[in-house]
Amino acid sequence: MKKTIIGSFLCMGLVLSVGAQKVTPPAPVYPVPSARQLAWHQLETYAFIHFTTNTFTDKEWGFGDEDPGIFNPSKVDANQWATVLKQTGFKAMILTTKHHDGFCLWPSNYTEHSVRNSPWKNGKGDIVKETSEAARKAGLKFGVYMSPWDRNRADYGSPSYISYYRNQLKELFTNYGPVFEMWFDGANGGDGYYGGKREQRKINGATYYDWPTTLKLVRSMQPDVLFFSDAGPDIRWVGNEKGVAGETNWNSITPDTLYAGKSGINEILNTGSDDGTKWIPAEVDVSIRPGWFYHASEDSKVKTPEQLFEIYLSSVGRGSNLLLNIPPDRNGVFHPTDVAALRGFKKLLEERLTNNLARQVRVKASNIRGNAAVYNGAKIADGDKNTYWATDEGVTVADIEVELPAAKKISYVLLQEYIALGQRVKAFTIEALKNGSWKEIAGGTTIGYKRILRIDPVVTSKIRVRITDSKAAPLISNLALY
Incomplete structure (x- = not known):
């Protein structure tokens, strides 16, 4: 039998031959993600752990004058945190490790304001160590947040504080194993204890910390770490703490447009920019409770499994990652109400987004790149994240149709782009065949790493995805129906 495809698709630069026709792989549409950013996208959901003196003072932001003696949990069970997270699907x-109050959860050599001077474990404990080890044991990645602002330090605002901050980063990044993400926020300067001064201090957030030097230092210790902040450089804030990414959500953004206090910055962070110069995807941070630290008064206000599922759809379902905060209580464990909510959330995910109806389907595409099998429509349903349907160069409007073996009730449609070559799709619609004619059931702008659309349930045997606008030839790696 004569082979119609000669050779194999081994790398982006390889040209495929189909008969006498040359089929060139799609060129990247820049910017594109780094390898570590691609791996980050695949994490999808992970947890924030807020736990410090605030847990015992019932505050959200400590002033910095807290007596370390107040930090005295009956036990700290980081293995419980890690086990619950692993069982409920977090990665x-x-x-x-240090919030704005400056209290350190590890026995830092550079301050007395730490667990070393608490009664917990007679000052011999190290929560960073216990947490990092529990994460590794459970097969979870470990990340750290250390507030740049420190309301305890007498020298905050002076050059010596920057040396202090960097020395503590050296401790965190050399003593506790691999750190996948370093998280820091924009809360910088204001009133504080400041070693007894009890005053207001203002700093220039754009220059004071000399972030390029600080990040270079961290990356010299751990080259694979990802940096999160308002503007990245690897991951950006989504612009709110409600759990909602933009319905239009570009992974690209131009960092030069992001300055604290600039009008419209939150909207830019929420949607990204289709002409952005850097790949800096959004991370959605939200707490399972109204506050970030545990407060007994909020035990009745824990988000329900249904609310967590809604947040999942508006974060992961819009191409972002979800960072869900679960604060340990004063015993040092996740509260039973929070654990029940997480388990209920996992159950909803399993019930609603596990049984993919598009596994054994016939696929028909309006255009296939070079008519090559390596780019045909079947690639959207083969379960391989590294294969994709692609159109000919210049074809930015195209349809792909899937036919199920039998009519099924469909409530959710999931789409994924092959983002290793950039984000492309600018608009799409989804149609279902009803009574012999096509009916639009959903639509959107961006797809990115993942887009999940909840639709009014429809019983059908055929679904059609119409790409109506794209930066370049669309590359669709996955279609799932639930």
Whole structure:
């Protein structure tokens, strides 16, 4: 039998031959993600752990004058945190190692304001160590948040504080194993204890910390770490703490447009920019409770499994990652109400987004790149994240149709782009065949790493995805129906 495809698709630069016709792989549409950013996208959901003196003072932001003696949990069970997270589908956890109050959850050599001077474990404990080890044991990645602002330090605002901050980063990044993400926020300067001064201090957030030097230092210790902040450089804030990414959500953004206090910055962070110069995807941070730290008064206000599922759809379902905060209580464990909510959330995910009806389907595409099998429509249903349907160069409007073996009730449609070559799709619609004619059931703008659309349930045997606008030839790697 004569082979119609000669050779194999081994790398982006390889040209395929189909008969006498040359089929060139799609060129990247820049910017594109780095290898570590691609791996980050695949994490999808992970947890924030907020736990410090605030847990015992019932505050959200400590002033910095807290007596370390107040930090005295009956036990700290980081293995419980990690086990619950693993069982409920989370892939990593980020520990708040030092919040704005300056209290350190590890026995830092550079301050007395730490667990070393608490009664917990007679000052011999190290929560960062216990958490990092529990994460590794459970197969979770470990990340750290260390607030740049420190309301305890007498020298905050002076050059010596930057040396202090960097020395503590050296401790975190050399003593606790691999750190996948370093998280820092924009809360910088204001009133504080400041070693007894009890005053207001203002700093220039754009220059004071000399972030390029600080990040270079961290990356010299751990080259694979990802940096999160308002503007990245690897991951950006989504612009709110409600759990909602933009319905239009570009992974690209131009960092030069992001300055604290600039009008419209939150909207830019929420949607990204289709002409952005850097790949800096959005991370959605939200707490399972109204606050970030545990408060007994909020035990009745824990988000329900249904609310968590809604947040999942508006974060992961819009191409972002979800960082869900679960604060340990004063015993040092996740509260039973929070654990029940997480388990209920996992159950909803399993019930609603596990049984993919598009596994054994016939696929028909309006255009296939070079008519090559390596780019045909079947690639959207083969379960391989590294294959994709692609159109000919210049074809930015195209349809792909799937036919199920029998009519099924469909409530959710999931789409994924092959983002290793950039984000492309600018608009699409989804149609179902009803009574012999096509009916639009959903639509949107961007797809990105993952887009999940909830639709009014429809019983059909055929679904059609119409790409109506794209930066370049669309590359669709996955279609799932639930």
